[in-house]
Amino acid sequence: MSASLSSAGPTGPLGHIYRTTEQVRAELGTAPVSLDATRDPAVYKQEQDKIFRKTWLKVATGWEIPNPGDWKVKEIAVAGASVIIVRGKDGVVRAFHNVCTHRGNKVIPSTGFETHGRARANVLTCRFHGWVFSTDGPLKSVPMKDAFGELDTACLGLRPIACDMWEGFVFINFDPAPAQSLADFLGDFGRLFAGYPYHESTTAFRYSTVLESNWKVALYAFSEGYHVPTIHAGSLPGFSGVEHTDFKLMGPHASSTIYGGGMDTAPSTLAFAKILHGADAHCPHPEQLPADINATRRSDFQFELPTIFPNFIIHLASGCGYPGLSFFTHQFWPLDHGRTLWEGTNYFRPAQNAAEDVAQRHVNALHRNAWLEDTATMEDTFTGIMSGVIDEMQLMDNEFMIRHAAQALDTMLSA
Amino acid sequence: MPDAIAPLPAAFAQLQGFTERWALPTENQRSAVRWTTSKDEFATFHESVMPHLDAIMTALADKPIPPADPALRSLYLLACAFAEAAPHHDLYNGSAKVPFSFDAHRFEAAHGDVAY
Numbered sequence: 001m002s003a004s005l006s007s008a009g010p011t012g013p014l015g016h017i018y019r020t021t022e023q024v025r026a027e028l029g030t031a032p033v034s035l036d037a038t039r040d041p042a043v044y045k046q047e048q049d050k051i052f053r054k055t056w057l058k059v060a061t062g063w064e065i066p067n068p069g070d071w072k073v074k075e076i077a078v079a080g081a082s083v084i085i086v087r088g089k090d091g092v093v094r095a096f097h098n099v100c101t102h103r104g105n106k107v108i109p110s111t112g113f114e115t116h117g118r119a120r121a122n123v124l125t126c127r128f129h130g131w132v133f134s135t136d137g138p139l140k141s142v143p144m145k146d147a148f149g150e151l152d153t154a155c156l157g158l159r160p161i162a163c164d165m166w167e168g169f170v171f172i173n174f175d176p177a178p179a180q181s182l183a184d185f186l187g188d189f190g191r192l193f194a195g196y197p198y199h200e201s202t203t204a205f206r207y208s209t210v211l212e213s214n215w216k217v218a219l220y221a222f223s224e225g226y227h228v229p230t231i232h233a234g235s236l237p238g239f240s241g242v243e244h245t246d247f248k249l250m251g252p253h254a255s256s257t258i259y260g261g262g263m264d265t266a267p268s269t270l271a272f273a274k275i276l277h278g279a280d281a282h283c284p285h286p287e288q289l290p291a292d293i294n295a296t297r298r299s300d301f302q303f304e305l306p307t308i309f310p311n312f313i314i315h316l317a318s319g320c321g322y323p324g325l326s327f328f329t330h331q332f333w334p335l336d337h338g339r340t341l342w343e344g345t346n347y348f349r350p351a352q353n354a355a356e357d358v359a360q361r362h363v364n365a366l367h368r369n370a371w372l373e374d375t376a377t378m379e380d381t382f383t384g385i386m387s388g389v390i391d392e393m394q395l396m397d398n399e400f401m402i403r404h405a406a407q408a409l410d411t412m413l414s415a
Numbered sequence: 416m417p418d419a420i421a422p423l424p425a426a427f428a429q430l431q432g433f434t435e436r437w438a439l440p441t442e443n444q445r446s447a448v449r450w451t452t453s454k455d456e457f458a459t460f461h462e463s464v465m466p467h468l469d470a471i472m473t474a475l476a477d478k479p480i481p482p483a484d485p486a487l488r489s490l491y492l493l494a495c496a497f498a499e500a501a502p503h504h505d506l507y508n509g510s511a512k513v514p515f516s517f518d519a520h521r522f523e524a525a526h527g528d529v530a531y
Contacts, residue, residue, distance in 0.1 A: 114525070204525075204526075205524070205526060206524070206525040206526065207522045207523065207524055207525070208522070208523050208525070209517070209521045209522050209523060210521075231515075234506060234507060234513060234514045234515065234516075235502070235506060235513065237506060266501070266502070266505035266506065267465065267505075268461075268465060268468065268497075268498075268501040268502075268505055269501075269505070271468045271469060271472065272472075272498065275472055275476075351480060353475065353476055353477055353478055353479070353480070354475035354476075354478040354479065354480050354481060354482050354487075354491045354494075355472045355473075355475040355476040355478075357480045357491075357495075358472070358475060358491065358494040358495055358498050359472070359498070361442075361495050361498045361499060362498035362499070362501065365498060365499040365502060366502055368522070369502060369506075369513045369516070371517075371522075372513045372516035372517045372519055372522065373513060373515060373516050373517075374517075375516075375517035376515060376516045376517040
């Protein structure tokens with residue numbers, strides 16, 4: 001694997017985000033990085049208050065809730081919140097605390113970390129006493145209202161959470177008055193990744209698990225390509241010519257590109273790939289990539305590898321890596337200092353027939369198996385860190401996004 | 416959705432013996448079978464289906480998901496199982512567990528109980 005750039009990259013509106021290896025070393029340093037932030041439970045409390053309750057967090061996609069009245073409840077332990085994300089009658093996606101303003105019951109009972117449903121007649125009704133809220137927030141009716149003596153229903157709507165969308169991804173911010181708009185927060189990252197038709201890839205294979213690990217261990221494990229030849233020797237045999245390059249820094253976010261010559265493909269995979277590569281919806285579409293991702297349109301492009309502060313990753317492939325795979329995402333939700341909910345989702349354009357569906361299931365299985373290899377390291381790594389035997393991470397060039405994320409977290413915590 | 420698995424189309428009758436074990440309507444059910452499959456069973460399944468894979472894909476190429484025809488639905492479910500099982504023969508030397516991996520039982524598939 002190599003990591004080099006003879007020049008910083010393309011010029012143009014986003015030319016300033018590119019970095020050579022030498023520039024990354026100069027800007028971020030090369031010294032070992034302390035593990036205190038991962039090991040110390042007190043840092044987790046600071047992360048809750050200064051990061052997860054203050055910054056924009058991706059919580060849904062618009063195509064999960066495509067119709068008015070569609071809702072999703074997401075349990076977000078790191079903020080101590082249950083959140084309703086709902087598309088109103090006007091088509092606008094909003095977020096509310098899943099808390100009835102009567103006595104605090106959950107308006108929508110939830111199961112697990114995510115629950116989906118659809119509001120009847122665009123109202124949400126608390127099952128405890130039947131208080132009825134419009135999907136855009138206001139309290140619409142209260143059973144036996146006259147028996148309350150006085151009740152200012154105008155002030156008792158669902159408690160809103162700042163909510164905005166970028167390219168079909170729904171973000172929320174628990175800060176009642178966010179310091180930045182979502183657009184300003186994403187900044188150059190939002191511009192770099194804008195324009196890809198994410199919303200067309202509505203077929204989602206989503207996996208999750210609870211890891212006995214600090215969330216940053218999981219984030220960092222998915223933030224570099226250094227591990228590919230070793231961890232993925234089973235699921236990606238003979239993967240050749242891996243090049244991790246096109247380094248980009250964008251405020252608290254960073255990105256890079258994985259190129260590669262492919263792997264020793266099994267005959268079964270070749271047969272399934274033939275189905276997907278023969279369909280316009282699923283074949284490689286390098287021309288759909290945003291202009292500054294694989295800017296030179298190299299034919300060995302595999303996927304773009306970013307980290308989006310603080311806990312989200314979009315690996316954009318446009319069908320160029322795994323056959324038919326449009327993009328895939330990872331998200332890392334702290335449940336406690338030493339427990340993390342990992343969510344990984346493979347996104348495809350909808351299969352048009354049963355053969356395409358079967359082929360997508362094969363690709364999904366291959367990639368899920370690679371994730372099983374990835375996640376195998378995380379609990380062991382955290383156990384090792386907590387043992388106190390080492391105090392620092394040694395990071396090479398391809399691990400620059402770990403160094404960058406650690407510095408971005410330190411900056412936020414010290415603000 | 417019908418629960419009974421209809422006989423495969425006549426052109427694939429030689430694969431009928433695999434349907435009872437493998438032609439299951441959900442990913443979670445198919446995963447449960449994969450996790451208890453031996454190296455020899457993966458090999459037999461793979462070596463029996465692989466010569467017909469292109470024909471199976473052709474038969475499913477213009478069909479809805481899942482196919483309305485009961486026989487083609489059985490073929491579709493068998494193909495789904497093969498799609499998910501093939502890597503264990505091709506890549507993992509017949510191991511039901513992905514080598515050096517996380518416990519697959521701990522992965523929860525949001526779509527895992529959706530039946531076709």
